[in-house]
Amino acid sequence: MFARKGALGFVALPNILIFQILLPLVSPFIDVMFVAGVLWYFIQKYFHPDTTDPASFQRLLIFFEPFW
Numbered sequence: 001m002f003a004r005k006g007a008l009g010f011v012a013l014p015n016i017l018i019f020q021i022l023l024p025l026v027s028p029f030i031d032v033m034f035v036a037g038v039l040w041y042f043i044q045k046y047f048h049p050d051t052t053d054p055a056s057f058q059r060l061l062i063f064f065e066p067f068w
Contacts, residue, residue, distance in 0.1 A: 034064050 037060050045052040 034060070 038057075041052070041057045041060065
């Protein structure tokens with residue numbers, strides 16, 4: 001009796017909450033932070049070319065690659 005009624009509540013509703021409500025609310029913030037990171041790298045490269053590490057830009061691209 002419990003297993004039959006609990007499947008929707010324990011599996012489907014948290015799945016809906018996470019993937020249909022929370023992630024669409026957070027994804028624009030993630031995109032803005034990516035653009036801000038890219039802009040910050042190029043600003044730092046322009047004003048401080050000797051101390052800017054290209055590996056930080058590569059890490060940023062590798063981190064956000066699965067989202068493309």
